[in-house]
Amino acid sequence: xxxxxxxxxVHPPENKLTAGNPIExxxxxxxxxxxxxxxxxxxxxxxxxKGDKVLVGQLIARAEGFVSANIHSSVSGxxxxxxxxxxxxxxxxxxxxxxxxxxEWLSDIDRSPDIITEIxxxxxxxxxxxxxxxxxxxxxxxxxxxxKLKVPAGKKCNLLIINGVECEPWLTSDHRLMLEKGxxxxxxxxxxxxxxxxxxxxxxxxxxxxxxIAHLSRLLNGANDISVQGLKVKYPQGGEKQLIKALTGREVxxxxxxxxxxxxxxxxxTAYAVYEAVQKNKPLFERVVTVTGKSLSKPGNFLxxxxxxxxxxxxxxxxxxxxxxxxxxxGPMMGKALANLQTPVVKGTSGIVVFPAEESxxxxxxxxxxxxxxxxxxxxxxxxYLLMSLAEKGLFERMKAEKVTDCIECGSCSYICPAxxxxxxxxxxxxxxxxxxxxxxxxx
Amino acid sequence: MSSLLTVSxxxxxxxxxxxxxxxxxxxxxxxxxxxxxxxxFGWGALIVTATSVLSCIFFEYVIQKYLIRGPVTITDGSxxxxxxxxxxxxxxxxxxxxxxxxxxxxxxxxxxxxxGLGNNPFNPALVGRVFLLISFxxxxxxxxxxxxxxxxxxxxxxxxxxLGVLKEGIRNGEQVSQLMNQIPDHMQMFYGHMGxxxxxxxxxxxxxxxxxxxxxxxxxxxxxxxxxxxxxxxTGILWLINPEKNADPLFHLLTGGVxxxxxxxxxxxxxxxxxxxxxxxxxxxIGVITVIIRVYxxxxxxxxxxxxxxxxxxxxxxxxxxxxxxxxxxxxx
Numbered sequence: 001x002x003x004x005x006x007x008x009x010v011h012p013p014e015n016k017l018t019a020g021n022p023i024e025x026x027x028x029x030x031x032x033x034x035x036x037x038x039x040x041x042x043x044x045x046x047x048x049x050k051g052d053k054v055l056v057g058q059l060i061a062r063a064e065g066f067v068s069a070n071i072h073s074s075v076s077g078x079x080x081x082x083x084x085x086x087x088x089x090x091x092x093x094x095x096x097x098x099x100x101x102x103x104e105w106l107s108d109i110d111r112s113p114d115i116i117t118e119i120x121x122x123x124x125x126x127x128x129x130x131x132x133x134x135x136x137x138x139x140x141x142x143x144x145x146x147x148k149l150k151v152p153a154g155k156k157c158n159l160l161i162i163n164g165v166e167c168e169p170w171l172t173s174d175h176r177l178m179l180e181k182g183x184x185x186x187x188x189x190x191x192x193x194x195x196x197x198x199x200x201x202x203x204x205x206x207x208x209x210x211x212x213i214a215h216l217s218r219l220l221n222g223a224n225d226i227s228v229q230g231l232k233v234k235y236p237q238g239g240e241k242q243l244i245k246a247l248t249g250r251e252v253x254x255x256x257x258x259x260x261x262x263x264x265x266x267x268x269x270t271a272y273a274v275y276e277a278v279q280k281n282k283p284l285f286e287r288v289v290t291v292t293g294k295s296l297s298k299p300g301n302f303l304x305x306x307x308x309x310x311x312x313x314x315x316x317x318x319x320x321x322x323x324x325x326x327x328x329x330x331g332p333m334m335g336k337a338l339a340n341l342q343t344p345v346v347k348g349t350s351g352i353v354v355f356p357a358e359e360s361x362x363x364x365x366x367x368x369x370x371x372x373x374x375x376x377x378x379x380x381x382x383x384x385y386l387l388m389s390l391a392e393k394g395l396f397e398r399m400k401a402e403k404v405t406d407c408i409e410c411g412s413c414s415y416i417c418p419a420x421x422x423x424x425x426x427x428x429x430x431x432x433x434x435x436x437x438x439x440x441x442x443x444x
Numbered sequence: 445m446s447s448l449l450t451v452s453x454x455x456x457x458x459x460x461x462x463x464x465x466x467x468x469x470x471x472x473x474x475x476x477x478x479x480x481x482x483x484x485f486g487w488g489a490l491i492v493t494a495t496s497v498l499s500c501i502f503f504e505y506v507i508q509k510y511l512i513r514g515p516v517t518i519t520d521g522s523x524x525x526x527x528x529x530x531x532x533x534x535x536x537x538x539x540x541x542x543x544x545x546x547x548x549x550x551x552x553x554x555x556x557x558x559x560g561l562g563n564n565p566f567n568p569a570l571v572g573r574v575f576l577l578i579s580f581x582x583x584x585x586x587x588x589x590x591x592x593x594x595x596x597x598x599x600x601x602x603x604x605x606x607l608g609v610l611k612e613g614i615r616n617g618e619q620v621s622q623l624m625n626q627i628p629d630h631m632q633m634f635y636g637h638m639g640x641x642x643x644x645x646x647x648x649x650x651x652x653x654x655x656x657x658x659x660x661x662x663x664x665x666x667x668x669x670x671x672x673x674x675x676x677x678x679t680g681i682l683w684l685i686n687p688e689k690n691a692d693p694l695f696h697l698l699t700g701g702v703x704x705x706x707x708x709x710x711x712x713x714x715x716x717x718x719x720x721x722x723x724x725x726x727x728x729x730i731g732v733i734t735v736i737i738r739v740y741x742x743x744x745x746x747x748x749x750x751x752x753x754x755x756x757x758x759x760x761x762x763x764x765x766x767x768x769x770x771x772x773x774x775x776x777x
Contacts, residue, residue, distance in 0.1 A: 007767075007768075007770065010459070012457055012459075090451070169457070241770060241771070245770075251770065251771050252771055253771045254769060254770070254771035254772060255771075256771065324449070325449065325450050326449055326450045326451075326452075326456065327449055328454075328456055330454075332454070332455060332456040332457045333454060333455045333456075333457065334454050334455070335454055335456065336454065337449070337450065337451040337452055337453075337454075337456065338449065338451070339449060339451050340449075353456075355456065357450075359457075360449075360450040360456075361450060362452060363458075363462070366462070366463050366517075366520065366561075367560065367561050367562035367563070368562050369463055369466075369522075369561060369562045369713045369714055370562060370713050370714050370716075370718060371466065371713040372713070372717075372718040372719070375718050375719060375767060376664075376720075378767075379770065380769065380770040380771075381767045381768050381769040381770045381772070382767070382769065383718060383719075383766070383767065385718065386718075386762075402766075403769050406769065406770065406771065409454075411454050411455030412455075414455050414458075415455045415457060415458055415459060416459055416461075417458075418459075418461050418462045418463045418465070418466050419462070419463050419562075420458065420462065422453070424453065424454070424455065425453050428453065
């Protein structure tokens with residue numbers, strides 16, 4: 001029996017069209033737009049001004065406060081302006097816009113192809129490196145890695161989990177990375193193990209990637225510190241809490257964090273970024289993005305500089321198809337629909353999925369027939385139908401009692417609802433309203 | 445590309461299964477039992493089913509169009525399901541005008557008066573059926589003897605149901621073992637060769653529908669298993685205590701609409717609980733009430749009443765019985 005999380009979940013068609021496409025390097029565009037917020041937490045503060053010349057890897061915005069991350073230039077060129085631009089979330093925010101000239105990298109970045117597996121750094125140095133290089137979680141949440149690697153006082157960590165599940169349909173960027181940069185990911189995992197002071201790590205991979213499981217197992221060659229574990233193909237297997245439950249049986253308490261059960265989870269892509277930061281002195285300014293969709297002529301996996309407009313990625317994948325109706329940043333279950341093709345790629349962009357017009361519109365909403373499919377699909381043991389009706393009535397306090405804040409927004413409920421009810425939309429409304437209410441109360 | 449991109453919240457994909465497909469699944473699952481009822485009751489089964497289904501669709505249409513003046517949703521298939529289930533709960537020789545009244549009560553009072561699909565607390569087909577049982581007790585308990593197209597319709601030869609024979613006999617002080625000689629054996633009852641409501645007799649056909657609905661994930665096993673399990677257990681205990689006063693569990697499972705009720709009526713989405721734990725309690729409730737009515741009550745069977753009584757507890761169960769939340773009990777292993 002393959003390991004899996006015990007409750008809820010759905011199995012959407014996998015559509016991993018690009019699983020066999022090696023990572024292609026996309027050259028830098030003419031202009032990049034680099035947001036100062038590409039992470040969870042406070043925006044970074046720009047350290048460059050209009051007219052400044054910058055090199056690839058140069059710091060251009062500094063982390064502000066504890067939960068924040070440095071931002072580096074992904075190109076060489078001149079800062080043309082600092083302006084507000086609509087980012088991936090649809091909000092306007094400060095961006096540093098750089099006109100590209102050439103491709104000149106900072107000299108202290110090691111660009112040699114050698115793989116360095118020997119770890120010389122102390123835990124403190126590793127955490128400092130992650131902070132300096134602006135490493136954030138690349139699975140989507142973009143939580144600053146240096147914060148996660150510091151075990152809070154009073155907590156104990158005894159296991160690192162590397163999340164190579166990639167349970168979102170369509171996306172293959174982590175899959176390709178595990179196949180092509182396996183050695184680096186394993187080294188990255190060992191670097192993080194040293195920082196956390198743990199002796200065990202598990203790499204969790206969904207069973208639809210047998211080649212990645214085999215490849216990493218072969219590279220590990222029987223090592224007893226890291227193991228590779230295949231997991232049942234079920235969404236959201238890669239949800240942090242679901243993955244911990246599946247691999248260890250430990251259940252992160254409601255409102256708690258993985259560290260409460262002694263675990264830290266890092267994405268496989270993050271492990272690679274940590275490797276590059278610590279061993280190669282390379283800040284996080286490029287990442288692998290899957291660009292895919294049934295209507296694209298050349299879907300693929302691309303190594304893209306942060307700040308590249310989405311339009312460039314679609315161009316590289318064969319151009320925008322005639323009947324495009326929706327463009328999603330991220331996977332189709334949790335990704336965000338883009339309003340604008342000029343939106344820049346950021347550290348958290350795992351994929352761009354193009355949907356034809358006929359699959360873009362939501363069908364008409366019907367009455368709830370109380371089939372309870374949403375209750376069975378919810379991996380957190382919530383009752384989406386109830387939460388939606390409470391949100392419709394404005395009963396936010398009761399939503400809190402029904403544990404709406406535990407919702408991980410995986411979308412399984414909306415995915416399965418036969419009446420096409422916008423369950424997650426209303427749950428999000430309830431969550432944000434509730435958080436706002438809680439903030440206001442704490443201010444008073 | 446179309447001039448504008450659609451921007452909406454995630455998820456951006458859907459199973460593709462909608463209410464209409466689910467209803468179609470239920471209708472497909474009812475086909476074996478329908479074929480069985482035509483096989484046993486001939487023209488009567490066809491007339492009752494056609495009248496019931498058409499009247500249910502007609503009343504839903506008229507009420508939505510002219511009374512509520514809202515959108516007409518007869519294409520969602522729920523009225524067809526109600527019509528079929530109502531027909532399955534009627535004797536095959538029931539006069540057309542009574543069927544039409546039943547359909548009006550089922551759709552008008554049972555469903556639309558509460559706000560239509562999704563809002564009715566009681567199973568509409570059973571509301572219609574019980575209304576007819578109380579209003580037309582003679583016609584509703586005159587059961588044609590199954591003999592295919594020879595059964596006829598208005599002129600059908602009638603006889604008692606196995607449960608009727610049992611109830612009457614026990615009341616007259618007869619022994620169960622003697623009464624069993626007057627009714628079909630268990631195997632015949634399993635195939636459906638007995639008097640009864642037109643759709644309830646063929647346990648085999650209903651079970652085929654059950655398997656279909658399980659495979660297609662239209663329903664889960666919880667309610668049917670809880671209903672039949674609790675009936676088997678309860679009647680089994682009574683039978684072990686006194687086999688001359690009480691029929692065996694298999695007899696109870698095969699008669700009086702237990703299969704139809706457990707598989708198709710009690711599992712009605714709208715009127716059954718949302719959480720598996722509650723579904724089991726609800727099913728056990730139905731089973732226990734059914735046996736109490738059968739053994740100690742005035743009616744020979746009791747599935748319809750049992751389901752309606754338990755329907756009334758569903759909102760309470762939904763409010764009180766919650767799924768186990770993730771992270772509720774902290775286990776640090």
